[in-house]
Amino acid sequence: MIALDLDNTLLNSEKKISETNTRVLKKLHRQGKRIVLCTGRPINAIWDWLKQLELMGEKDYSVNFNGSLVIHNVDKQPLMADGMKRAHFADLHKFCMAHGYPLDILDFNGGYPINDLPLSGYEKRLGGNMHFLHTPFIKLPAVDYSKAVICATPATLNHIVVHMPAQLKQEFHIVRSQPMILEFLKPGIDKGSALDVLLDHFGWTRENLMTFGDAQNDLEMLASAGVGVAMANGTPEAKQTANQVTAVDNDHDGVAQFLTTYFSQND
Known part of the structure; x- marks a missing residue:
């Protein structure tokens, strides 16, 4: 393989x-x-x-x-x-809200740019054959979600990584997939x-x-x-x-x- x-x-x-x-x-x-x-x-x-x-x-x-x-x-x-429910992202949403960071939450088909936060560049970077529905966090549908993404400048993500709350580190498997993309996955x-x-x-x-x-x-x-x-x-x-x-x-x-x-x- x-x-x-x-x-x-x-x-x-x-x-x-x-x-x-x-x-x-x-x-x-x-x-x-x-x-x-x-x-x-x-x-x-x-x-x-x-x-x-x-x-x-x-x-x-x-x-x-x-x-x-x-x-x-x-x-x-x-x-x-193997997904997560909306409630899994509540602390992450509060963190982004407190610091003015963008956030995209993805189900198993497409993405939801959270529009009660600053606009993310993730949709523009990813593009092509993927649906995006701009939605406030409280109105996310009751489905299974695959991950969340913070898409921001490399300097911003560097700052986030250094100052990441310990609680979020416990709640997610966090990876930097690209210089401008930080991903939050289910642990394991x-x-x-x-x-x-x-x-x-x-x-x-x-x-x-x-x-x-x-x-x-x-x-x-x-x-x-x-x-x-x-x-x-x-x-x-x-x-x-x-x-x-x-x-x-x-x-x-x-x-x-x-x-x-x-x-x-x-x-």
């Missing part, structure tokens, strides 16, 4: 999967490897990339919302969905735990897993894999956690180059 983060890993700086990465991954998929996209996005927001890589077979799954959801690509049926939820669910579904172990990532929200899946590969452009923490590092970055087909070299040596 080859599990791949998207932003700054499989995607280049133009938010595209290159022809070289596409060709190599499609070849490995045809040979029987499981190719699993692991992302903070919902499946609708990665649909075009799934089709580009031809990941629409009976055994094709994705990990969404940084591990809250494992979904069967072709019919969008969940293998695992991450990409690594979601991949464990998928490995168990296939009767495999972590020794059957290769992962690619670059950032804090990839650490668990990098640490848990038999072959954990950090990108050359990844954070120092990602490189320290992984047991391999690509020779080149995401703008120079780092994924494809590593896979081509690895399987030519190990098949």
